[in-house]
Each structure stands twice: as C-alpha cells, then as structure tokens.
Amino acid sequence: MGGFGRYLAAALAARIASEGMGMAVVMLALERTGSAAHGAFVLTAWLAPHVLAAPLAGVAAARARRPRLFHAGALAGFATAVATLTVLLGRAPVPLVLAVAVLGGSCGPMVTGGLSSLITGLVPAGPGRDRAYGWDAATYNAAAVTAPAAVGLVAALGSAGPAMAALAASGALAAILAATLPYEEQGAGQGPGAPRAGLGAGLAALWRVRELRAVTSATTLGFVGIGSLTTVSVLLATELGTPGGGGVLMTAFAVGALGGSLTLGRVTSVESGRLARWALAGTGAALAAAACAPSTAVAAALFALAGVCDGPLLTATLRIRAQYAPDGARTQVFTLGAGLKMTAASTGAALVGVAADVPAAALLTGIAGLLLAAALLHTLMAAPKPGRPDRPDHEGATGTSGGSATTAAGPRTPEGP
Structure with a gap:
C-alpha cells in the first residue's frame, strides 16, 4: 500500500473511532449507570477541548522535531483515552472520568484537521493533490455512515463495552499506520531553518x-x-x-x-x-x-x-x-x-x-x-474589497493545492478529503 493509501486507512480508522464516540459513550453510561445524562456530561468533556486545543496542537505539530512521532503519539493518546474510558466509565469517580475525557478530547484536533494537513507532504502539488482532498473528505463521510452502525451492531450482539473497545482498537490501528507514513521524507515537516509560527x-x-x-x-x-x-x-x-x-x-x-x-x-x-x-x-x-x-x-x-x-x-x-x-x-x-x-x-x-x-x-x-x-x-x-485587485488577500500564498492561486485572470482548476 502506497503512502497515500496508508494515510487514507489511518484517517478512516481514526475517524471511525471519533465518529463512534458520541453513541458509544452514551450507550455505555446508560448501561452501567442507568443515566444517559451521565454519558452526555462525559461526551461534553470529550468535545469541549477541541477548539481550545486546536491552536496548541497545530503549534506543537509544526515545531515537532519528529513530526511522524508527534502525529502517531497524538493518535495513540486518543486511542488510550478511549480504552481508559471503556474501563472507567460508570465504575470510577466522575471527576477522574471527566479528566480522562478532557485529555482524550484534546487529541481530537489531530484526528480531524491535523491529519488532513499532512496531505501536502504526501501528494505532489497539482490535480492529484486536489483529488486527494476529495478522498480525504470521503473518509469523514464514510466514518459517519459506518461508525454508528458498527457501534450499534456490536452493542446489540454483546454490550456497549466491547463497542467502545472496538473504537479504541480502531484508534490504535490509526496510530500504527500513521507511524509508517513517509511524509517526513517528502517535506511535510518544517526544516530546521524554516520560520516557526507563533x-x-x-x-x-x-x-x-x-x-x-x-x-x-x-x-x-x-x-x-x-x-x-x-x-x-x-x-x-x-x-x-x-x-x-x-x-x-x-x-x-x-x-x-x-x-x-x-x-x-x-x-x-x-x-x-x-x-x-x-x-x-x-x-x-x-x-x-x-x-x-x-x-x-x-x-x-x-x-x-x-x-x-x-x-x-x-x-x-x-x-x-x-x-x-x-x-x-x-x-x-x-x-x-x-x-x-x-x-x-x-x-x-x-x-x-x-x-x-x-x-x-x-x-x-x-x-x-x-x-x-x-x-x-x-x-x-x-x-x-472595492478598489483592490481581485487577488488572494494573502502575501506569500503558496498555492500548494495544485495550480496557481485564484486571481482575476481566472480560477484555479483541480481538487478533493
């Protein structure tokens, strides 16, 4: 399987774990505590850190000396949090469970935008990269279709615990696949002399x-x-x-x-x-x-x-x-x-x-x-804006998505997640 093929497999596995959490957490809480509200609180703790953790995750990823290790580690942390919640939810003190959910949720931005940002280092600029974004987007939608159905099926055959465990395994598979991606060799990370954004x-x-x-x-x-x-x-x-x-x-x-x-x-x-x-x-x-x-x-x-x-x-x-x-x-x-x-x-x-x-x-x-x-x-x-040339409002736009940046001369062509 080529580098981009492994990326798609990693992205799909990670996003299945992410998409399935909403249903699995509530089902497991209801099964063990009799309260869906308990699951809703845990799910809120899982989702709340996303927007706060996003800029921190982005800076850490950009400054990591070993980007591959950072991305794989973030996915491993995500999977570990899911596995820990599988064991603790409904059995451990609520503050501990919520703390684990917050920590796991803080890895969430690397499952979504963080993974998608790797494509520029995996696929050369041009129409191929545009189509690559289309395939990446498909992993989100495929996960949205399959994850809830898989969670419901596993829970129906056994209980919500194994369903959560399956999500943790999916996250672990994503981490393993991410550790094999060749984007570091293809320029996805910043070189030693590259400027570091704040x-x-x-x-x-x-x-x-x-x-x-x-x-x-x-x-x-x-x-x-x-x-x-x-x-x-x-x-x-x-x-x-x-x-x-x-x-x-x-x-x-x-x-x-x-x-x-x-x-x-x-x-x-x-x-x-x-x-x-x-x-x-x-x-x-x-x-x-x-x-x-x-x-x-x-x-x-x-x-x-x-x-x-x-x-x-x-x-x-x-x-x-x-x-x-x-x-x-x-x-x-x-x-x-x-x-x-x-x-x-x-x-x-x-x-x-x-x-x-x-x-x-x-x-x-x-x-x-x-x-x-x-x-x-x-x-x-x-x-x-009136009075300005119709050009990208960004000095130094790289146009990395393939083709030239959009200008008054005409739109760029090609594209696709």
Missing part, C-alpha cells in the same frame, strides 16, 4: 486571508445548523408518524454526503470557493424542502439530496485551507478550522435542546435558513 499565527491567518476568513466564517455558521440536525431529524420523523425514523433520515444524509464527496467532491473544474457556496446553498434548499415533506420516505429522499450537496463542502474547505494557509501555520489553520466547526456544531445541538418544543418542521426550516445564510455570508466575504 501560537496566534493560525487564528491570524484565518482572519487576515480573505479566502480563509470567508470559508471559516461560512462553515462555522452553517455547522450551527448541522450540529442540531440529528436531534431535529428524530423530532421530524416522530411528527411524520415514524418514531425511531430519525436514524433513517440521518443515515440517508450520511450516505448522500459520501456519494457527494466521491462524485461532486472530485470535480476539479469549479473554483473551490464557488463549490463551497453551492454546497451550502444546495444543502439548505434540500433541507427546506424536507421541512415540508408529507412522509418519512419523502423526507429521507430529500435528506439524501441534502447530503449529496453537503458532500463536496469539506473537500472545498480543505482545498482552500491547503492553498491559502501560510507554510508555518498550515497545521494550525487545519486544526483551528476543524475545532471551530465542532464547537459550532455543539452550540447548535445545545440550542435545539432548548427549543425542543418548537415544531420540527420549523426547526428544520431554521437549519436550512442558517445554511443559506452561510452561503450568502461566503459570497459577501469572499468578494474582493
């Missing part, structure tokens, strides 16, 4: 570079809606007379997203910013239609369509980060962007919990509105 470099890049600012702001707003979609899907299915059908709706969305990332996400003739806008707008429009669906079957079809539209969004986002992030802050840009989206999703989940008595159709319409607003926000923020 702790705020990633945040500064996200704010100062127009393309990064636009996509980060838009996806963060959009993920406030996406984060509440799981809860709203359960409420919508119940209102449509199919209690328990929320899983069907979210599975349809995830399968559609996987298909979208493998098809639309591999399109290289559309400029990445435009692809992101279309993805946000298309997802919002499909979910707005689903809010008016007369049955769960029709809603599932529209959720699948929304997923197809959502599929290329991550691909476009990763391409933009790779193309416009400064060399010294690239990992920070990836980890921070992922952390902000996860925090936004957590906020959306909390908000819909407060508004759970509102009709599901109205809530889904609100989610659609957020996504459409995100598309509009990107359009406004990505437009060059």
Whole structure:
C-alpha cells in the first residue's frame, strides 16, 4: 500500500473511532449507570477541548522535531483515552472520568484537521493533490455512515463495552499506520531553518486571508445548523408518524454526503470557493424542502439530496485551507478550522435542546435558513474589497493545492478529503 493509501486507512480508522464516540459513550453510561445524562456530561468533556486545543496542537505539530512521532503519539493518546474510558466509565469517580475525557478530547484536533494537513507532504502539488482532498473528505463521510452502525451492531450482539473497545482498537490501528507514513521524507515537516509560527499565527491567518476568513466564517455558521440536525431529524420523523425514523433520515444524509464527496467532491473544474457556496446553498434548499415533506420516505429522499450537496463542502474547505494557509501555520489553520466547526456544531445541538418544543418542521426550516445564510455570508466575504485587485488577500500564498492561486485572470482548476 502506497503512502497515500496508508494515510487514507489511518484517517478512516481514526475517524471511525471519533465518529463512534458520541453513541458509544452514551450507550455505555446508560448501561452501567442507568443515566444517559451521565454519558452526555462525559461526551461534553470529550468535545469541549477541541477548539481550545486546536491552536496548541497545530503549534506543537509544526515545531515537532519528529513530526511522524508527534502525529502517531497524538493518535495513540486518543486511542488510550478511549480504552481508559471503556474501563472507567460508570465504575470510577466522575471527576477522574471527566479528566480522562478532557485529555482524550484534546487529541481530537489531530484526528480531524491535523491529519488532513499532512496531505501536502504526501501528494505532489497539482490535480492529484486536489483529488486527494476529495478522498480525504470521503473518509469523514464514510466514518459517519459506518461508525454508528458498527457501534450499534456490536452493542446489540454483546454490550456497549466491547463497542467502545472496538473504537479504541480502531484508534490504535490509526496510530500504527500513521507511524509508517513517509511524509517526513517528502517535506511535510518544517526544516530546521524554516520560520516557526507563533501560537496566534493560525487564528491570524484565518482572519487576515480573505479566502480563509470567508470559508471559516461560512462553515462555522452553517455547522450551527448541522450540529442540531440529528436531534431535529428524530423530532421530524416522530411528527411524520415514524418514531425511531430519525436514524433513517440521518443515515440517508450520511450516505448522500459520501456519494457527494466521491462524485461532486472530485470535480476539479469549479473554483473551490464557488463549490463551497453551492454546497451550502444546495444543502439548505434540500433541507427546506424536507421541512415540508408529507412522509418519512419523502423526507429521507430529500435528506439524501441534502447530503449529496453537503458532500463536496469539506473537500472545498480543505482545498482552500491547503492553498491559502501560510507554510508555518498550515497545521494550525487545519486544526483551528476543524475545532471551530465542532464547537459550532455543539452550540447548535445545545440550542435545539432548548427549543425542543418548537415544531420540527420549523426547526428544520431554521437549519436550512442558517445554511443559506452561510452561503450568502461566503459570497459577501469572499468578494474582493472595492478598489483592490481581485487577488488572494494573502502575501506569500503558496498555492500548494495544485495550480496557481485564484486571481482575476481566472480560477484555479483541480481538487478533493
């Protein structure tokens, strides 16, 4: 298996472990303590550190003398935390369990953006790298489809404990595979004489570079809606007379997203910013239609369509980060962007919990509105300022995603996670 093939295997294994945690933690807590709320507290402790740990993880990765060892160690720490929670949850004092969850969650940014940032060192610049981002995005969507199903199946055959243990094993496999990747030999790490970005470099890049600012702001707003979609899907299915059908709706969305990332996400003739806008707008429009669906079957079809539209969004986002992030802050840009989206999703989940008595159709319409607003926000923020040439708002953009950076002369072509 080549270097990029091993990367995809490592990324898929790590993201399966990450995606399965939400369901497995709650199921294990319910099984051992009789309280789903206990699992929710542990899950909150797991997710909360992501945005705070993201810049620290990015700086540490950029400054590591042995980047391969750092990435493999972060994944090993992630897997160890999952395994430790498997043993302690419901059996050890709550403060200890929460502390382990916080430590494990702090490794989370390296499972998402941290891994994706390695692609520039594994795949040469050009159309091949653009397609590589499409495949990377597919690992997120594939994990979103398979992880909850695998956790549910293992738990049904035995208990939630073995399901959590399986996630820990998946994380350990990711760490082992990451330790074999050849990105250090291909220039992924910074050389001894390379400039070292400070702790705020990633945040500064996200704010100062127009393309990064636009996509980060838009996806963060959009993920406030996406984060509440799981809860709203359960409420919508119940209102449509199919209690328990929320899983069907979210599975349809995830399968559609996987298909979208493998098809639309591999399109290289559309400029990445435009692809992101279309993805946000298309997802919002499909979910707005689903809010008016007369049955769960029709809603599932529209959720699948929304997923197809959502599929290329991550691909476009990763391409933009790779193309416009400064060399010294690239990992920070990836980890921070992922952390902000996860925090936004957590906020959306909390908000819909407060508004759970509102009709599901109205809530889904609100989610659609957020996504459409995100598309509009990107359009406004990505437009060059009046009186300035239409060029990347970033001095020293490397254009590492293949082809030249987007300019007034025309958009760059190629791309794909």
